[in-house]
Amino acid sequence: MTQDNDLIITNDPWHPLKQLTPARIALGRAGMSLPTRAHLDFQLAHALARDAVHIPLQFDTIKQSLDNSGYRSQLLQSKAENQAQYLQRPDYGRCLSEQSIQQIATQQPQAIDVVIVIADGLSSKAIANHALAFLQHLVPVLTDLNYQLAPISLVKHGRVAIGDPIAEHYQARLCITLIGERPGLSSPDSLGIYFTYQAKANISTDADRNCISNIHANGLSYQQALKTLMYLMTKAEKLQCSGVTLKDETTHNNTKIDFNYQEHLNSVEN
Amino acid sequence: MYKTSAQHLSYDFKTLANVMAKATPARSGDYLAGVAASNHLERVAAQYALADVPLKQFLTEALVPYETDEVTRLIIDEHDSNAFAPINHFTVGDFRNWLLSEDATTDKLTTLAPGLTPEMVAAVSKIMRLQDLILVAKKCRVITRFRNTIGLENRLSTRLQPNHPTDNAAGVAASLLDGLLYGCGDAVIGINPASDNLEATARLLHLLNDVIERYKIPTQACILAHVTTTIKAIEKNVPVDLVFQSIAGTQKANESFGINLNLLNEAHQAALALKRGTVGHNCMYFETGQGSALSANAHHSLDQQTCEARAYAVARKFKPLLVNTVVGFIGPEYLYDGKQIIRAGLEDHFCGKLLGLPMGCDICYTNHAEADQDDMDLLLSSFAMAGGSFIMGIPGADDVMLNYQSTSFHDALYIRQVLGLRPAPEFEAWLIEHDIFNAHNQLKPLTEMPALFKASILKLTGGN
Numbered sequence: 001m002t003q004d005n006d007l008i009i010t011n012d013p014w015h016p017l018k019q020l021t022p023a024r025i026a027l028g029r030a031g032m033s034l035p036t037r038a039h040l041d042f043q044l045a046h047a048l049a050r051d052a053v054h055i056p057l058q059f060d061t062i063k064q065s066l067d068n069s070g071y072r073s074q075l076l077q078s079k080a081e082n083q084a085q086y087l088q089r090p091d092y093g094r095c096l097s098e099q100s101i102q103q104i105a106t107q108q109p110q111a112i113d114v115v116i117v118i119a120d121g122l123s124s125k126a127i128a129n130h131a132l133a134f135l136q137h138l139v140p141v142l143t144d145l146n147y148q149l150a151p152i153s154l155v156k157h158g159r160v161a162i163g164d165p166i167a168e169h170y171q172a173r174l175c176i177t178l179i180g181e182r183p184g185l186s187s188p189d190s191l192g193i194y195f196t197y198q199a200k201a202n203i204s205t206d207a208d209r210n211c212i213s214n215i216h217a218n219g220l221s222y223q224q225a226l227k228t229l230m231y232l233m234t235k236a237e238k239l240q241c242s243g244v245t246l247k248d249e250t251t252h253n254n255t256k257i258d259f260n261y262q263e264h265l266n267s268v269e270n
Numbered sequence: 271m272y273k274t275s276a277q278h279l280s281y282d283f284k285t286l287a288n289v290m291a292k293a294t295p296a297r298s299g300d301y302l303a304g305v306a307a308s309n310h311l312e313r314v315a316a317q318y319a320l321a322d323v324p325l326k327q328f329l330t331e332a333l334v335p336y337e338t339d340e341v342t343r344l345i346i347d348e349h350d351s352n353a354f355a356p357i358n359h360f361t362v363g364d365f366r367n368w369l370l371s372e373d374a375t376t377d378k379l380t381t382l383a384p385g386l387t388p389e390m391v392a393a394v395s396k397i398m399r400l401q402d403l404i405l406v407a408k409k410c411r412v413i414t415r416f417r418n419t420i421g422l423e424n425r426l427s428t429r430l431q432p433n434h435p436t437d438n439a440a441g442v443a444a445s446l447l448d449g450l451l452y453g454c455g456d457a458v459i460g461i462n463p464a465s466d467n468l469e470a471t472a473r474l475l476h477l478l479n480d481v482i483e484r485y486k487i488p489t490q491a492c493i494l495a496h497v498t499t500t501i502k503a504i505e506k507n508v509p510v511d512l513v514f515q516s517i518a519g520t521q522k523a524n525e526s527f528g529i530n531l532n533l534l535n536e537a538h539q540a541a542l543a544l545k546r547g548t549v550g551h552n553c554m555y556f557e558t559g560q561g562s563a564l565s566a567n568a569h570h571s572l573d574q575q576t577c578e579a580r581a582y583a584v585a586r587k588f589k590p591l592l593v594n595t596v597v598g599f600i601g602p603e604y605l606y607d608g609k610q611i612i613r614a615g616l617e618d619h620f621c622g623k624l625l626g627l628p629m630g631c632d633i634c635y636t637n638h639a640e641a642d643q644d645d646m647d648l649l650l651s652s653f654a655m656a657g658g659s660f661i662m663g664i665p666g667a668d669d670v671m672l673n674y675q676s677t678s679f680h681d682a683l684y685i686r687q688v689l690g691l692r693p694a695p696e697f698e699a700w701l702i703e704h705d706i707f708n709a710h711n712q713l714k715p716l717t718e719m720p721a722l723f724k725a726s727i728l729k730l731t732g733g734n
Binding site: 010012013016017018019020021022025026027029031032033042043045046049050052087088089091122182183184185186188 | 606
């Protein structure tokens with residue numbers, strides 16, 4: 001844009017307020033409308049968020065990187081056959097496909113404490129950017145505690161509750177699901193972690209889960225998220241439950257833990 | 271049994287709920303619920319059948335059982351048969367024809383409102399096109415008052431929504447000042463708190479109250495916390511203007527929100543007793559949205575639009591200042607794309623207005639819906655043409671706390687220019703008095719810090 005630009009658009013003299021909030025304030029105006037730059041900045045942010053939802057996660061690449069780090073893993077899929085169906089049928093995203101059910105049924109039973117599930121959810125970018133890095137914080141801690149882990153389940157078109165049938169299959173006490181959260185304009189790659197104690201398909205509800213959300217470069221750090229997760233898991237082992245009943249005792253270290261069922265429904269919708 | 275035939279096929283619809291659901295224009299939430307028409311022909315067949323249903327039928331065939339649902343009891347027990355008398359012989363199809371006719375004047379529609387039930391207005395909306403929904407809603411006039419007057423002809427109000435990811439006071443203040451300087455905030459200055467507890471709610475209520483009092487702004491404040499939190503705030507003498515609550519159209523869905531009619535009544539009485547309104551006493555602010563009953567598994571096999579209209583019966587009971595349908599927030603499993611969101615917004619506005627409610631619309635979408643800013647522009651333009659009472663005003667249309675996109679301060683200025691819509695008169699006078707607007711409904715250009723807020727801005731930014 002040329003220098004004439006400054007003559008055409010009206011800048012807002014209160015722009016120093018921008019430092020106080022991530023909100024899009026003091027944008028100025030062209031006539032009464034958005035100036036070209038502010039308009040394009042918005043379109044850019046929206047494009048990133050849309051791509052996070054629609055560009056498929058490269059599951060093979062993720063599996064390869066888990067293999068390289070020495071983590072056993074397996075590729076699974078939900079009942080949703082494609083992205084459009086995944087978006088419109090949350091019920092399909094909570095069940096494993098017939099093929100995946102058969103795949104895990106063939107495994108030898110063994111004593112398992114913890115199931116880790118990684119689902120693309122609503123942001124492939126969140127998983128691509130954060131899943132392995134978070135596992136590298138989490139798995140050593142679980143190993144130190146002598147927990148037995150099932151192969152890490154990588155689930156295509158999965159919603160939060162996809163962890164339930166997997167945890168139930170392994171008869172695992174602890175189910176940890178990493179999932180791509182609904183992308184915002186300022187956070188297209190936000191990772192969410194859901195923890196469920198004794199998860200069971202069609203029995204566990206959102207009220208039985210604890211959520212640690214907003215894990216990304218400008219949000220919660222891996223260390224903070226892990227600290228909260230371990231706190232919740234320790235409590236859950238003691239009380240033999242998870243979800244809303246853990247609510248009142250987890251207000252430490254600034255981490256926002258989202259327990260409110262309706263707020264969860266509205267803000268995450270996985 | 272409701273029968274019709276089309277193209278040599280005969281259709282038997284078992285119940286009225288069945289006809290209603292299958293007659294509903296396509297949307298993902300009804301497919302998810304398994305109640306939608308299975309093809310286009312079945313949908314139109316259901317619309318023919320619905321057009322022949324007498325309006326009276328809705329008074330005798332409850333779509334959710336009277337015995338087990340307090341919303342149904344509210345609808346039936348408070349129905350005004352005298353107001354209904356002039357149209358009690360109509361079918362749904364007749365009703366559509368009459369609404370579109372010159373005989374259906376603003377005065378007649380106002381008088382009729384207590385005689386209408388949510389199911390009647392939902393039914394007629396299903397056989398109306400968007401232009402019908404706009405034309406009829408435009409004839410309705412619903413005026414409410416607290417510290418200003420909302421809903422007058424050729425006026426459009428805005429809710430200023432200065433949300434912040436952590437409820438940081440300076441962050442909220444920055445967005446709040448930006449919004450006021452763009453002429454927004456006459457419907458309400460309303461914040462969605464990041465955490466719903468008494469301490470956070472009280473702190474934000476004091477902040478908004480201080481701003482409104484200090485600058486003598488003819489508007490009202492609201493923190494959108496759960497109604498039980500707001501009741502506690504009132505008990506602690508925190509300044510509460512409006513009581514907020516999300517509501518739905520069935521008792522079971524409302525229970526999932528942790529509310530019932532008694533609790534809402536308690537909150538309404540508590541807010542009324544504060545007598546904080548200056549030009550009127552409408553002191554409730556409700557939000558609704560298609561799909562909320564289904565998401566709580568409380569839809570009783572009804573379509574989501576009928577459930578939504580039933581929520582307006584709950585709202586109507588408490589004479590609200592504002593009712594806001596948050597149309598695209600819930601996600602694509604309920605409203606898949608821009609087309610479905612646009613229709614839902616106009617249906618909700620039409621149904622609410624016919625029932626006598628001050629309807630606004632959070633014209634919005636999430637990033638996993640098949641929608642973008644162009645879709646919002648279409649809904650904004652048609653909603654304003656329909657005489658919508660208020661819209662949201664969010665910095666740059668991007669809510670950094672709730673992670674969705676709604677309408678911006680600039681969007682409000684766009685529609686003011688195109689359709690000549692002014693803010694509430696008391697608020698407009700305040701904007702002109704403080705050199706924010708000129709007398710022609712336009713922002714004044716500012717080359718330096720605005721005098722009114724200069725001290726506050728310097729204080730917030732440390733004098734930089």
